[in-house]
Amino acid sequence: MHFKFEDWHAIRNLFEIHHKIFFKDASAKDRGTLVANMNMLKCSNAKQGPTKAYNAYKDFVSKDTTALFLAAAMEHLGLTDMEEIPDDFIPLRVLAGTMEDQRKFLSDMVADIVDRFIKLDHDASISQVRGPSTPLQRDHKTEHTEARLSFSFFLLNMLDAVKEGDGERLMRLYLLGLKFYKAFGHTQYACSTFLMTLQLKATLAPCLAHSLTWNRFWNGRGGQGNNMPLDLHLEHQNNFLKSFLKGLGPNLSEQAAARISQSIGPLRVMMDQTDKELKLTKPSGIHKAKQDTEDILTLVRFLGKQLYSDLKPEESLVHSLNSVEIC
Template sequence: MDKYFKPESCREQGTLYQLKNLVNRRNVSKNVSSNYHAASEFIDLVTDCHVIAACLEYCGMGNLESQCKKIPTALHLADSTVKRRVLRHLVGEIVDTFFLNAITINVDRIEDPASDMDVAPIAQDDAVYNYATNFTKLGLLRKVAVNATRYGDGNRMLRHWKYAMLVYHQGHKIKYRLESFLLLAGVNALLTPRQKHQVIHNRFINLRGGEGHNLDGDYVMELLNRYAKSRIKLLGPNHNETCVERIGKTMMFCHEIQDKLEQQISVAPLSRKHTPQSLHHDRNTIIQQLKNSCVFQLIPGRSHQTFSMENVDIFSNVDVQEVHKWLNQKKREYSFGKNAF
């Protein structure tokens, strides 16, 4: 949102703010903290639409109902194994064409600063195309983090933090950048094998049970803090340190008693299911706008006025020497006994 959501781009087709106005998402604003869920749902929707638009462009399809020209004619006669292999090959080509066009070269350049001088930068004079592909890359990184949390995949989350550290470095989010470093340094050097296993696989909490219902540990802590504050407010002016400590120690126990009591007297539990609003119209509207704007066609000389300096890749402008200088400084600090946690 900081990088791609700018009100001055409201007339530039295919930009995030223009798409927000197109589907009339009035609850989405640049101040994400005012309505985080609205912003996150909008980002996920636009990311999905970009991926679909890229697939339509690569497959030569005018819309979702068109025939895909990349699929062999007699594929419907093949077995499921062959169909799966063809699908994965097609998806791999789409990813390589639009979303891994330069990211591999830039990541290799960052990992090995000695090779920075040997790698020729990729020149691509189409800032509109760069905007669309770079936004999609960041949107997919977010979806990786969300799905890794939802399914409790600690190893995938750890891989995500490697990219997140670069994103935070570019956005000058120094505290989040340090958090990324401490996590990666901890599991690779600072922690014992037992602590490493705990940090990787004990980052999620499931309050409901079942697959795909995990939450971040810090998010659950915020929920518990909110619940504890609501209990303390009931004390009014009579609260003191002893009462607050008692509430903290018995909070979950009292909550379980309340749930069991409600079950025994047949009180209907709070519903955790919400009827999702259909996104069919908004999705088709955004996809059609992206198709009409030809954002995934490489047309040299184009640019959005607001984003005229958009690079070919999200990590193209990372200063390799600066990153390694910071990393070496932190490694020296913690190798000399600085307390990491």
């Protein structure tokens, strides 16, 4: 029995589904849509989609989701400005309480916001992304925004599970991902996810099921939150190998390629150790812009409080929602 880990490819595939659902050029004029927010931040690379610019699109989804959630929190708490701090916003008993009391207060507040605006869970149907079948009685813009917020949180949850090396959480999220794979025609990923779930729940011995759940990450820097999927690490190793094969030029042969591939692991360790001893720095590989906070605050101001209330249906958003076909 052979196991193949493709978490990076599977999550990237879900981002492509996200792009298929919510990226509509016709919605660029409507405030709060994915395209309008991209235009606001001038994210030309992200507009290419996850197929051509995965890292740029993933980073933008993170900013967009954070801004949507902050706008939702402002609506839920009745705030009109990010800098506004109403009197008695935090009860005195909480301010004077222990760290645990303050943590519980924050957790309960966030839970209330999530329960109000996040619509997807493991028992929910994919049809919630599309909404009910009475278009004339629907607030399409709110439905569109809440569906995007819900799906984006699902994607960020998967990314966080990978970073934290939380295989159990990732397996739970794949159960929801399975529905999206099936609904949008990604049958190979749907079949692979189903077979993996079947192996974990029924066919594998407990020790093998435990290994399949948890031994799917790689951490080359140590510390918490620095894990990556094994298939992404393999992609990096393949690129490292190809750089040596390219240098052989006309001397490239099957024997030379095999010799280099067998020594690539120890060579990588030697090079990293040499860089460490010489105190040489290199790019971390994390595609993260420094102005994330500024971009998020710009989006929150652009979205405004009316994003979730007192909205009228928009033609392009009706098209955006109705174009989602559920199998």
